[in-house]
Amino acid sequence: EDQVTQSPEALRLQEGESSSLNCSYTVSGLRGLFWYRQDPGKGPEFLFTLYSAGEEKEKERLKATLTKKESFLHITAPKPEDSATYLCAVQGYTGANNLFFGTGTRLTVIP
Amino acid sequence: GAVVSQHPSRVICKSGTSVKIECRSLDFQATTMFWYRQFPKKSLMLMATSNEGSKATYEQGVEKDKFLINHASLTLSTLTVTSAHPEDSSFYICSARDFSGEQYFGPGTRLTVT
Numbered sequence: 001e002d003q004v005t006q007s008p009e010a011l012r013l014q015e016g017e018s019s020s021l022n023c024s025y026t027v028s029g030l031r032g033l034f035w036y037r038q039d040p041g042k043g044p045e046f047l048f049t050l051y052s053a054g055e056e057k058e059k060e061r062l063k064a065t066l067t068k069k070e071s072f073l074h075i076t077a078p079k080p081e082d083s084a085t086y087l088c089a090v091q092g093y094t095g096a097n098n099l100f101f102g103t104g105t106r107l108t109v110i111p
Numbered sequence: 112g113a114v115v116s117q118h119p120s121r122v123i124c125k126s127g128t129s130v131k132i133e134c135r136s137l138d139f140q141a142t143t144m145f146w147y148r149q150f151p152k153k154s155l156m157l158m159a160t161s162n163e164g165s166k167a168t169y170e171q172g173v174e175k176d177k178f179l180i181n182h183a184s185l186t187l188s189t190l191t192v193t194s195a196h197p198e199d200s201s202f203y204i205c206s207a208r209d210f211s212g213e214q215y216f217g218p219g220t221r222l223t224v225t
Contacts, residue, residue: 036216043117043204043216044155087154098145099206099214101154 002027004102006088012108013078021073021105023088033071034099035064036087044087047073078109113139115207117217124195124224132190132220134205140185141207145214146178149202161188195224 003026013019025033032051036044048057050066057064061082063074073086085106089099114137124130134144143162147155159180161167167180177199179191188207192199205217 032212034214041202041219041221043115043206043219046213046215049213098157098160103154106152 002090002092002100004088004090004100006086006102006105008105009103010106010108012110013075015079015109015111016077018074018076018078020075021086021107023071023073023102024069025071025088025090027090027092027100029093031091031093033066034089034091035062035071035073036089038085038087038104040085047086075107078107080109080111083107083109113137113207113209113213113215115205115215115217117205117220119220120218121221122223124222126196126224127194129191129193130195130222132192132203132205132222134188134190134207134217136186136207136209136215139207139209141188142185142210143208144182144188145206145208146180146188146190147204147206149204149219155204158190192222195222197224200224 005024007022032049035047038044048064053068055066061076065072085104087104089101116135118133146158149155157170158173159167159169161180161182163182163185169175182188200223202219204219208214
């Protein structure tokens with residue numbers, strides 16, 4: 001059965017304090033691993049898709065990496081506007097290729 | 112990036128009434144649309160998957176007669192919560208997948224049943 005575990009559940013950072021969010025996954029054949037950002041009361045906003053171990057993608061202060069067991073979302077010198085919940089989801093080759101989500105990491109960046 | 116809209120963004124209804132939520136892909140055609148439900152501080156739970164012109168596929172535990180899904184075109188899907196009860200109060204999010212396989216989410220609809 002597909003499983004996604006995100007840690008930590010919540011993270012408070014000072015502005016400029018870099019850190020990483022973890023997404024550990026178990027899936028029978030990884031089709032893709034997705035990172036989304038979700039603001040309170042809003043739908044998830046697409047950030048990255050990673051398809052194979054060793055792949056990395058960057059966007060502004062965010063960088064996502066992927067291994068065969070986990071993905072990291074690195075946040076470099078975060079700003080208060082980076083405060084949000086970051087969701088990780090996996091898509092396997094079984095079933096209807098649906099996304100299976102983790103519970104997210106709630107990030108707060110303090111000015 | 113691709114845009115998915117939902118309407119309404121918030122709705123309050125009385126117990127026993129039905130509520131319809133629309134989901135549209137504004138600048139792309141969606142091969143598949145998805146409906147999720149999200150409880151406070153919880154992750155998204157997939158309710159159903161639908162393809163244009165076909166009956167929706169519901170996840171285990173989701174009542175298909177209560178949550179009616181109509182996928183009328185490649186850009187429109189609707190979710191109707193029938194005979195709503197307070198326990199149906201939740202945040203409902205739709206998503207649309209384009210032909211390249213990328214999946215985009217709508218802004219969500221907050222349903223409150225009184």
